[in-house]
Amino acid sequence: MGIQEFTYLLQGxxxxxxxxxxxxxxxxxxxxxxxxxxxxxxxxxxxPAICWIGLFQGTPLLMQLFVAxxxxxxxGFDLPAWGAVSVALTAHASAFLGEIWxxxxxxxxxxxxxxxxxxxxxxxxxxxxxxxxxxxxxxLPATVGFLVQLLKGTSLAAIVGFIELARAGTIVSNQxxxxxxxxxxxxxxYFAMCWPLSLWGRTLERRMAAGQAK
Amino acid sequence: xTLDFSxxxxxxxxxxxxxxxxxxxxxSGMLIAMFIGIAGxxxxxxxxxxxxxxxxxxxxxxxxTPFLVQIFFVFxxxxxxxxxxxxxxxxxxALGVNGGAYAIEIIRGGVESIPKGQTEAGLALGLHKxxxxxxxxxxxxxxxxxxxxxxxxxxxxLTTAICTSISAYELTSVGQRIEAETFRSFEVYFTLTGIYxxxxxxxxxxxxxxxxxxxxxxxx
Numbered sequence: 001m002g003i004q005e006f007t008y009l010l011q012g013x014x015x016x017x018x019x020x021x022x023x024x025x026x027x028x029x030x031x032x033x034x035x036x037x038x039x040x041x042x043x044x045x046x047x048p049a050i051c052w053i054g055l056f057q058g059t060p061l062l063m064q065l066f067v068a069x070x071x072x073x074x075x076g077f078d079l080p081a082w083g084a085v086s087v088a089l090t091a092h093a094s095a096f097l098g099e100i101w102x103x104x105x106x107x108x109x110x111x112x113x114x115x116x117x118x119x120x121x122x123x124x125x126x127x128x129x130x131x132x133x134x135x136x137x138x139x140l141p142a143t144v145g146f147l148v149q150l151l152k153g154t155s156l157a158a159i160v161g162f163i164e165l166a167r168a169g170t171i172v173s174n175q176x177x178x179x180x181x182x183x184x185x186x187x188x189x190y191f192a193m194c195w196p197l198s199l200w201g202r203t204l205e206r207r208m209a210a211g212q213a214k
Numbered sequence: 215x216t217l218d219f220s221x222x223x224x225x226x227x228x229x230x231x232x233x234x235x236x237x238x239x240x241x242s243g244m245l246i247a248m249f250i251g252i253a254g255x256x257x258x259x260x261x262x263x264x265x266x267x268x269x270x271x272x273x274x275x276x277x278x279t280p281f282l283v284q285i286f287f288v289f290x291x292x293x294x295x296x297x298x299x300x301x302x303x304x305x306x307x308a309l310g311v312n313g314g315a316y317a318i319e320i321i322r323g324g325v326e327s328i329p330k331g332q333t334e335a336g337l338a339l340g341l342h343k344x345x346x347x348x349x350x351x352x353x354x355x356x357x358x359x360x361x362x363x364x365x366x367x368x369x370x371x372l373t374t375a376i377c378t379s380i381s382a383y384e385l386t387s388v389g390q391r392i393e394a395e396t397f398r399s400f401e402v403y404f405t406l407t408g409i410y411x412x413x414x415x416x417x418x419x420x421x422x423x424x425x426x427x428x429x430x431x432x433x434x
Binding site: 054055057058059060061062063064066067070071074148152153155156158159166169170173179180183184186187190191194195198 | 217274275277278279280281282283284286287290291294368372373374375376378379386399400403404406407410411414415418
């Protein structure tokens, strides 16, 4: 594998990071919406959130990518490939992060929001100033874990035909007929991105467990 | 925009067989995964540094790389190792290896959750080391990890869709063939998504029912 092929892989890697960043950023925003709907006392908000989460957790990410890729043009959104993939990844992330944060919100002791209510804080402030900051801390290990999953998930954009790291690997492998070398290098690149994140997530988890044991 | 789902309904037989293919991949992959998981934890518990390091490296590598890259790697590596298998069996092995790494993590967590005193009590009662592991550590640990293993199984079932990339026989590859013949991409994938949803909902329900039945003995 020459320098040219390696640069090609690095270009793919840049796209992988780009897709991950878009999916995660969008996922944070819409995931918060989903989480808040999911813990809402009103069934009109809660039930759609439950269905949304169930839909994305119960189907393969690959199908979600395909449906977005072929479905969005049908309803009039003529997006470039990366746009359709981003929409699918964002929706996917919003469901998973929504579920993670629901768990975190419900894990914050109930006394906290009762105390806030007793102090006369209104609903919005109670959620955003009292419950969510604590829930955020609780959810951090799982959120980082999902970030790793999302980064790995972007590789499925390759099957839709989008050239990111995995697809770049397939193309290079077809050119130089050294599949084991190429996929070894591609795997190592993913590993170099995911492993530090995984280690960080585990450190956070351990620190939190130590805090709770006190 | 006109949608034509007749191409999908006409192909219901292929889709049914594809679904069976998906279930076959998921079940046999999980079987291998459980085997790797238990073997890995047994090796970790021997507490020898080199085997433990190898198992840990295996777990970390598999958990931090995409399944798509893993399946390609297995697909090209097996023939070089002199093992010639059809794509479907290759997919089963890739799924087993992938699920195995997660299974090691889950089972290890479950085994560690069993207090040491329980092992010591078993040994004090004169049980053999293997009996202690099987009866006093593994069985309660299995109950503790059953929920995690169930969701891992669902995840593995959804992962089988990726096996279409090496044209293993399963639902997605059947769908792609229908798509190639009819050019009705959206209808095909929309239907597949629905079928996958039904598969995971039914599986979830069955696993919960099995869990209630198998672990119904009193907690303490």
